[in-house]
Amino acid sequence: MKKTVAEISIDSIKAFEKTIKGSIVLPSDSDYDDARKIYNAMIDKRPGLFVFCKNTDDVVAAVNFGRENNLLIAIRGGGHNGAGLGLCNDGLVIDLSGIKFVDVNTINNTVKVGGGNIWSEVDIATHEFGLAIPSGMVSSTGVGGLTLGGGVGYLSRKYGLTIDNLIEAEMVLANGSFVTVNASKNQDLFWAIRGGGGNFGVVTSFSFQAHPVKMITGGPTLWPIERVEEIMEWYDTFIHEASEDLNGFIATMIIPESPFPADLHNKKFCAIVWCYTGDPKKFADTFKPVLDLNPVFAHVGEMPYPSLQGMFDGLLPSGLQWYWRADFFNDLTPEIRAEHLKYGSKIPTPLSQMHLYPITGAASRVGAEDTPWAYRDSKYAGVFIGVSPDPNKAEEITNWCKAYQEALHPYSAGGAYSNFMMNEGQERVKASYKHNYERLVKIKSSYDPQNLFRVNQNIKPSTQNIRINILTF
Incomplete structure (x- = not known):
């Protein structure tokens, strides 16, 4: 049975603190409420x-x-996780925000x-070196959480998911050992962390293949919601x-009041x-079919890639109310398009929205068993997001988000991108890994048989393997 931190003597906690270079925060400390804030x-x-933590040794000690001490453990990187899985009640949070460096090898x-x-x-x-790593859509997202879940973003069609560009990681396992994983070392773990989430250990560093991206042409185009069925059919x-x-x-x-023009x-x-x-010389021809659809707003131009990545950061600061749901989709049928018109016409608050990210091109050419990310053959990763700065709107945005997703779920591929999920139960986790789930269970059972890392979209170790490991060690 898990213990709470309150059951551990303060002397034991203080003795532990002396073994690390980082710091600890307890509920009695003045900065406790700040420490527990997340996105x-x-x-x-x-x-x-x-x-x-300040370094890997701190992570090992933690x-x-x-x-x-048989504590519930949560791992926090950037803190963006919609379900709040970087925190846990009464247990231990291992915070990695002090382990920061970016080393570029040109x-x-x-x-x-x-x-x-x-x-x-x-x-x-x-960017200083004219390079970029495929990541997500909001640049305040943590590297760790996004990568371990998969990483869908602006560069996915060109260069694949973030996990397709992960070439090595260093991590601390449940038994406290420190390992390097890549295509030749600890290959089973390297496979598992490319989409299997934080189930297998605490990743203290990631090594990526970067690509030549300096300036891009990008930005938003808008059409009235009444045209959503038409635009989706064309876009598909x-x-x-x-x-x-x-x-x-x-x-x-819904367009918020800033930074868009007032009439929107x-x-x-x-x-x-x-x-x-x-x-850039070919952009006009490439983009002509978009402009032929007469968007009411088109703010598209050349910019540094980081400017696009951070374009919406200011609209989505930490501290808003969020509720997420998600599904993969294989197509955009008339029935699906009709539901988008219905629920897109009922969006409750500015910032609440639905996104469909295309999973084609380079992202779709990776085999469905080459990584745990099982839905390589789906055309879209969809997410439904209720957002508001007002806590009084929490129920309203949650209900809209749930209703939107539930209306479209019968038309979905069955599972969801794990980074877009709330705490939705074990069957939902299994559906999202599909045919790769049992392989993940075997690896989890080998490296974390007691399910120490369980505050996540959890892959539970098998009971049989737990007994084997108990007898072995």
């Missing part, structure tokens, strides 16, 4: 102890302390990144036949946000 203000958890265009970095820090460092063909230099996610949304404020739209990495 999603709808999550209100009260950990018993925070360990702010994992050992948690295991030896000889082979590889980049080594700390487990506590956020993507804006990486984008700024790589256009985006998958377009050059892989062009990507764009489609959305239903608080109106509902179908939007597409574009990213083009090809020859």
Whole structure:
């Protein structure tokens, strides 16, 4: 049975603190409430102890302390996780925000990144050398959480998911050992962490293959929500036949009051946000079919890649109320398009939105068993997001988000991208890994038989393997 931190003597905690270079925060400390803040203000958890790690040795010490005292352990990197899985009640939070570095190797265009970095820090460092790593859509996202879940973003059609560009990681396992994983070392773990989440250990560094991306052409286009069925039907063909230099996610949304023009404020739209990495001289021809659809707003131009990555950061600061749901989709049938019109016309608050990210091009050419990310054959990763700065709106945005996703789920591929999920139960986790789930269970059973790392989209070790490991060790 798990213990709480309150059951451990303060002397034991203070003795542990002396063994690390980082710091601890307890509920009695004045900075405790600041320490437990995360991106999603709808999550209100009260950990018993925070360990702010400065290096890998601190992580090893924290994992050992948690295991030896039978504590519930959560791992926090960037803190963006919608379900708040970087926190836990009464247990131990291992915070990686002090483990930050970005080392760019221009000889082979590889980049080594700390487990506590956020993507804006990486984008700024790589941009200086005309490079970029495929990541997500908001640059305040943590490197660790996004990578371990998969990493869908603006560069997915051109260069694949973030996990497709992960070449090595260093991690602390449940038994406190420190290992390097790559294509030749600990290959089973290397396979598992490329989409299997934080189930297998604490990753303290990631090494990525970067690609030549400096300036891009991008930005949003908008059409009235009444045209969403028409635009989605066109988009469903256009985006998958377009050059892989062009990507764009489609959305239903309300335009907030800033930074858009006043005549758009608080109106509902179908939007597409574009990213083009090809020859600027060819952009006009590539983009002509979009302009032929007469968007009411088109703010698309040349910009540094990090500017697109951070374009919406200011609209989505830490501390808002969030609720997420998700599904993969194989197509955009008339029935699906009709539901997007219905629920896109009922968006409750500015910032609440639905996105569909295309999974074609380079992302779709990776085998469905080459990584745990099982839905390589789906055309879209969809996410439904309720957002508001007002806690009084929490129920309203949650209900809208759930209703939207539940209306479309019967038309879905069955599972969801794990980074877009809340705490939705074990069957939902299994569905999201599909045919790869049992292989993940075997690896989990080998490396974390007691399920020490369980505050995540959890892959539970098998009972049989737990007994075997208990007898072996």
